[in-house]
Amino acid sequence: MALIKLNNKAVSNATAFGSISSLGSMVFIKKLTASASATLSFVDGSSGVTLDNSYKEYLFTFNNMHPASANPFFSFNLSTDSGSNYNVTKTSTAFFTQQGESGSGAELNYSTARDLAQSTGVQNISSEAGDDSDQGVSGYLHLFNPSSTSFVKHYISQTNSNFKYSEPYVMSTYVAGYGNTTSAIDAIQFSFSSGNIDAGDICLYGIA
Secondary structure (H helix, E strand, O other), rough: OOOOOOOOOHHHHHOEEOOOOOOOOOOEEEEEEEEOOOOOEOOOOOOOOOOOOOOEEEEEEEEEEEEEOOOOOEEEEOOOOOOOOOOOEEEEEEEEEEEEEOOOOEEEEEEEOOOOOOOOOEEEOOOOOOOOOOOEEEEEEEEEEEOOOOOEOOOEEEEEEEEEEEOOEEEEEEEEEEEOOOOOOEEEEEOOOOOOOOEEEEEEEEEE
């Protein structure tokens, strides 16, 4: 990546800037909208989805994923066979922060409810999500080099959710791990741990 050159040594006195090149870009690929959906799946080569060696990094954004039932986790799983099976072995780590609207209950915790150790089950990437009309989950997931046939498949996620326990809480959840396979990942599926996805959008981008 090219560096910015300040031709006059001091920013306050600068009259001209050198060029910026090779910064890359975020390319929109596909948007899926939930409507009482059990799952939302992105499968390479299907319905305009690209999830191959076109990009070394893919970004999924979650916008107000609203559960049909109270307090499930938002999750995903990976596939190496175009979505016939979502069961890639995964190992991960997770922690969350929380606080109630009154300012009580502030915590920072490691989360054994969200980490995995060589598991083929879904990867939870949120804390509980309330089903009140103004509640849900938003956030993002980075998936790195899914088409590689040499390396495991790293992922990093951060989500924000709100739900009502003794009072309304906000919970921010951080998850990182890898799909322990050298086969190419060609599909990903999102769901809640119980009930349908009542509403919400997931957008897929390629990072060039």
